[in-house]
Amino acid sequence: MISYDFEYYRPDTYEGAVKLFHQLNNESKNPLYYSGGTEIVTNARKNVIKTGAIIDIKAIPEGNLLRETEDAILLGANLTLNEIIEGSNFPLLNNVIRKIADHTVRNRLTLGGNICGRLAYREAILPLLTTEAKMVVAGENGLKSMSVGEIFDKRLKLQKGEILLQVEIPKKDTELPYYHERKEKQGEIDYPLVHVVALKKEERIKAAFTGICAFPFRSPEIEEILNDKNLSFEERAKKVVDKLPSNSRDDVFASKDFREFLMERSIIHTLKNLEGGI
Amino acid sequence: MKTYKDYEAINLSINGETRKVIIKHSDTLLRVLREKLGLTGGKPGCENGDCGACTILLDGKPVKSCMMLAIEAIDKNITTIEGLSNTEIQKAFVEYGGFQCGYCTSGFLLNAYALLETHPDADDDTIKEWLQSNLCRCTGYEGISKAIKTAQKKKAGI
Ligand SMILES: Cc1cc2nc3c(=O)[nH]c(=O)nc-3n(C[C@H](O)[C@H](O)[C@H](O)COP(=O)(O)OP(=O)(O)OC[C@H]3O[C@@H](n4cnc5c(N)ncnc54)[C@H](O)[C@@H]3O)c2cc1C
Ligand code: FES
Ligand code: FES
Secondary structure (H helix, E strand, O other), X not given: OOOOOOEEEEOOOHHHHHHHHHHHHHOOOOOEEEOOOHHHHHHHHOOOXXXXXXXXXXXXXXXXXXXXXXXEEEEEOOOEHHHHHHHOXXXXXXXXXXXXXXXXXXXXXXXXXXXXXXXXXXXXXXXXXXXXXEEEEEEOOEEEEEEHHHHEEOEEOOOOOOEEEEEEEEHHHHOOOEEEEEEXXXXXXXXXXXXXXXXXXXXXXXXXXXXXXXXXXXXXXXXXXXXOOOOOHHHHHHHHHHOOOOOOOOOOOOOHHHHHHHHHHHHHHHHHHXXXXX | OEEEOOOEEEEEEEOOEEEEEEEOOOOEHHHHHHHHOOOOOOOOOOOOOOOOOOEEEEOOEEEEHHHXXXXXXXXXXXXXXXXXXXXXXXXXXXXXXXOOOOOOHHHHHHHHHHHHHHXXXXXXXXXXXXXXXXXXXXXXXXXXXXXXXXXXXHHOOO
């Protein structure tokens, strides 16, 4: 049970949602956009978040689109993960998000919620980071479209009151060879200790990671190492771990050393799969 | 735009009936079903999305009612375990010992029922993927697994 009250709004347009957000913010109601609600409801129950107003964005039509054109796949941020798995044609994304939570939770948990959520993992961003995806954002000045590399650095850099509305992925990126490996502590239904996601484009591997650090990332420096064919797979894997953008996580789920060991194994498997050889 | 600022009398469509109930906007669907409508089949377990004891069907799809607000269920069709009667999956759970203490059972039944309605020819991987959403601390899953396979065959007339 949630121990406090909040107002609930369900706007039909993104313009209405953004305007309402600022209005409620000016009234000091600490509004929150609400999509699948799985994180907000759970955290509100635990009193980890306090809000005076929820803005449910699921009635905004642009956020519910799933469309394929000749050049791109367009995914609304309000789509549930199961809607994407069943309806979209990007195998890497589908395989990665199939590992998030469980089938029943995926009937509510949304793409936008996963990418904008507070947890460290945010696995749905990984396949997007390896592509030339564009993120369509609604704010006070209307819509803007930014490349995922530009707008994502440890987190999606939204200004206050902005909504992630859509993700547009170039079709050519969705047809490339890929590999991903996710390691959990116990069963499959668990948070990842390490998740490595990689695409091969024009003979170069592009890779994104989560679980190992406190945020998901893609790193040019790490990609240089991954693509350095003068080094063996094992040497590359070791060097990658030395070049992580922050300390490896070290917590009750897994020690730093164990996470780094898993990361090295997963990188070797990725290289074997995408580069071939022994 | 729909705006709800105060306590609200809302209509929910549950098991084919319209039920009127007064809620506050922060009430979860699980709590409203159990504490205001007397539909206690859905159970509070973790209230964290992990156990599946609170599973209900929303427009035919399984969802965890502890993680959604009751207000979101307006204009949707809700099925709780009280709305399932004499189905093949229920009979098979009894026949194959799909439960012991029964705390997880309503969630398992609704999830399995939705699975067989959506994918009558579900293969082992699909069954596993759907049913991994529910935890049982008593049975070891053997009886549940047999019950689902049996209900699937019965529905297919095999
Ligand atoms: C049982 C369970 C298991 C999980 N397992 C995993 C896992 O394995 N891997 C993983 O990566 N994550 C996992 N998660 C975390 C989950 O992906 C996040 O909590 C996610 O935020 C939930 O999405 P939602 O749509 O329900 O978000 P909501 O609860 O609706 O929102 C979460 C946050 O994102 C903001 N937000 C939502 N949509 C938008 C938008 N379009 N634009 C701007 N802000 C927005 C909200 O304001 C809020 O701050 C799990 C969660 C649960 C409950
Ligand atoms: S009570 Fe809802 S998932 Fe456990
Ligand atoms: S029968 Fe007791 S938890 Fe499943």
